[in-house]
Amino acid sequence: MRFGVMCLAPCRYTDMEHISDHDLDRYYLGMVVDEAELAPLEEHLLCCHGCLERAENSGKDIDTLRAAMVAGNFDLEDSVREDY
Secondary structure (H helix, E strand, O other): OOOOOOOOOOOOOOOOOOOOHHHHHHHHOOOOOOHHHHHHHHHHHHHOHHHHHHHHHHHHHHHHHHHHHHHHOOOHHHHHHHHO
C-alpha cells in the first residue's frame, strides 16, 4: 500500500492546497505518472496528515468497490437489457 509510511519531515509545500479526492483516487490507482505532478503530491502526503488520512480512506473505498465488483459478478450489459 502506498500510504503506509508516516514521515514528520519538514514540508516545503505548506502553502500547497490540499489534494482533491479525484487526485487521491488517481494516485492510488497508479494513474499519476508524470514526475512533475507526482513529486509534489507525494511530498504533500508526507507532511499533511489530513490528506494522508483521506488518501488511506480513498484506498480502502477503492479496494471495497473492487471486491464488491468481483464478488457480485456484475454484468452491466445484462442489467441494461432487463431495464428496456
